[in-house]
Amino acid sequence: MPDFLAELRRAGYAGEVGLLVTDFAGRELYAQAADAVFPAASTIKVPLLLFALEQAGRGDLDLIERVTLRAEDRVPGAGVLHELGLGLALTWQDVLTLMIVVSDNTATNLLIERLGQDHFNLWLTARGLNSTRLIGPLQLPPERQNEAQRRGERNRTTARDQVALLLSLLRGDGLTPQMQHLALDILSRQHLRDLIGRGVPAGPDGEPLYRVASKSGELRGVHHDVGLLWAPRPLVVALLSQGGEDPREHPGNRDVTRLSAALWPLLAELGETETP
Numbered sequence: 001m002p003d004f005l006a007e008l009r010r011a012g013y014a015g016e017v018g019l020l021v022t023d024f025a026g027r028e029l030y031a032q033a034a035d036a037v038f039p040a041a042s043t044i045k046v047p048l049l050l051f052a053l054e055q056a057g058r059g060d061l062d063l064i065e066r067v068t069l070r071a072e073d074r075v076p077g078a079g080v081l082h083e084l085g086l087g088l089a090l091t092w093q094d095v096l097t098l099m100i101v102v103s104d105n106t107a108t109n110l111l112i113e114r115l116g117q118d119h120f121n122l123w124l125t126a127r128g129l130n131s132t133r134l135i136g137p138l139q140l141p142p143e144r145q146n147e148a149q150r151r152g153e154r155n156r157t158t159a160r161d162q163v164a165l166l167l168s169l170l171r172g173d174g175l176t177p178q179m180q181h182l183a184l185d186i187l188s189r190q191h192l193r194d195l196i197g198r199g200v201p202a203g204p205d206g207e208p209l210y211r212v213a214s215k216s217g218e219l220r221g222v223h224h225d226v227g228l229l230w231a232p233r234p235l236v237v238a239l240l241s242q243g244g245e246d247p248r249e250h251p252g253n254r255d256v257t258r259l260s261a262a263l264w265p266l267l268a269e270l271g272e273t274e275t276p
């Protein structure tokens with residue numbers, strides 16, 4: 001089996017990594033610091049999506065109900081809503097789609113306000129996801145941050161918690177079949193595919209041979225990707241990293257190149273044959 005850490009070090013990556021790979025039945029195939037806690041960055045949007053769709057399936061969140069974009073809602077960073085005009089009326093399904101597909105921070109904060117931070121953290125605890133926590137909304141200016149954020153605390157997660165979330169999605173835990181299908185569809189349309197999606201082999205027409213449903217996350221020196229990979233042996237993958245040397249969202253990001261180059265020989269071998 002390829003030595004993931006040795007490949008990373010040979011490539012010059014000096015940061016920390018947490019990696020967990022299982023099959024779709026949850027059998028552990030590879031683990032490296034799977035319980036280490038990392039800044040969640042945009043991977044916090046995976047449990048937010050599942051919590052929202054669980055609420056929708058119970059009738060507590062109407063996905064066709066509309067929310068109006070206000071000036072105070074717009075925050076910088078990933079996404080497009082902060083570039084659009086005020087008064088835009090979005091359905092909650094639009095909000096969920098933007099939160100995942102283009103990692104929209106404004107959409108994420110709208111959802112946090114609607115669902116409630118405390119209720120969301122209680123849901124995480126009830127699921128046994130004790131290492132994943134939402135400390136507060138994303139990209140707020142200092143004067144609007146809560147006390148924990150001003151102390152420097154950040155939303156956090158682990159590779160093991162992210163794999164547990166994705167396995168629960170595969171099982172449909174707490175979700176109606178319609179909401180399970182919607183979650184997988186939205187995750188399959190994420191635009192940023194620099195880690196798990198980067199090495200997927202393509203057919204003669206250039207189209208990827210394997211489906212990927214994933215969510216990336218980036219902060220300065222932080223590069224994550226968590227998702228489902230329908231290889232011949234389908235895989236659940238959570239790769240978290242921090243302490244990298246390159247800035248976020250940079251076209252020539254060497255950290256992302258190094259991480260993906262070390263990850264894909266491992267995934268290719270683990271996904272080579274179907275699980276008996």
